[in-house]
Amino acid sequence: MKYVIGCTADERGREAISLALTLARSLADPSTVSLELVHIIRGEAPENTATQSEKTFQQFQYDTAMGWMQRCLDLVPSALDAQIHIRFADSMAGGMLEAVAAFNADLVVIGAASHGPLRRFTVGSVANALLHSSPVPVALAPSGYRPPRLLTRITCALGTRSGSEAVLQSAVEAAAARHVPLRLVSLVALDLSQAQGISNLGQRTQAHSSRVLDEAVSAVAHRTVVTAEVAQGRSIEAAINTLDWDEEELVLIGSSRLAERSKIFMGATANKMLRALPVPMVVVPRYHIAAGSEPAARL
Structure with a gap:
């Protein structure tokens, strides 16, 4: 299992590494995870540049990045397998997607934009691109994230539209692999000024929640x-x-129905959730099939 972690020379990069470490250490067997710490430099590699001045500048960026990437590697406990990678690409998001493909990653981990308020998400341009195009789940650490050593719960936000089976199965597998409880949540936004129909809507949502609970209990096979x-x-x-x-939990959500098969597309509900969540979020591609053709995301 491989995590690709987007590293930058700021708190955002540290928060991404912290979330990846929490996800890995919470597994029953952390040694099954390889952490690929990736930094993207915009432009060509030094050996491919057109002029000497451009070559000098790109080499300077590479050498500088290598210095602090080594410090990023020092944040990873020796018991975990981790490597650092500096890659060149036309764009940060494009470079991250190329790294995901090159390493056959199961998960990409990034931090919120550095100007976000404490313990809340502000999605920057790179995160936004990944959250609309990644072929693997994207884990997003909120600004100011101070990680626990281990996760204590996984919450899964479920809707009623087709495709929810992927996020449900991913949540079941993630919780079972870490021996933590799984909480299923149905979110209902009601216009309380319009009382008519609210009771019926609530009853339908309760019925849906009960149904997916039964499905999850069956799928988890007494593992959590x-x-x-x-x-x-x-x-x-x-x-x-x-x-x-719980500050020691994370949330899994699925992609919009507008998403291409096995790709992420952030819907309106997910964007609204980002503004309110105090914990990390993992977005799972629609109809996701993980590496190795397994029918659930490996997180």
Whole structure:
């Protein structure tokens, strides 16, 4: 299993590494994970540049990056397998996607934009591109993330549209691999000024939650504890705020129905969740098939 981690010379890069370490150390067997620490330099590699001045500048960027990438490697415990990579590409996002393909990655881990408020997400241009095109799950650490050593719970936000089976199965596998409880959540944004129909909607959502709970319990095969909740509010953000959040958990969500098969596309609900979540989020591609043709994401 391989994690590609987007490294930058700021807190965002440190937060991405921290989240990757938490995900890896929480596994029953962390030695099964390889961490590929990747930094992208825009432009051509020094040997491919057109002029001597460009070659000198690109080599300077490479040497500088290699220095602090070595310090990034020092953040990884010796018990975990980790390598550093400096790659050149036309764009940061394009370079990350090329790295995902080159390393046959199971997961890409990135940090929120550095100007985001404490413990909240601000999605920068690179994260935005990955969240709309990655062929593998994307894990996003919120700004100011201070990681626990181990995860204590995984929450999975489920909708009613087709494709939710991929994120559900991914969540089941991720929770079982770490021996932590799995919480299923249905988020309902209700216009409380329009009382008519709210009761029926709530009943339908409760019924849906019960159904997916039954499916998850069956799928998990007694490997972990599964619970389900329905969160209601005036908005998705308000519904999220009604839930209790453990600082040592993360959230899995699926992609929009507009996503191409086995690719991510952030939908409106996911974008609203990003503004409210106090914990890391993992976005799973629609109808995802993980490396090795397994029917669930390996996280």
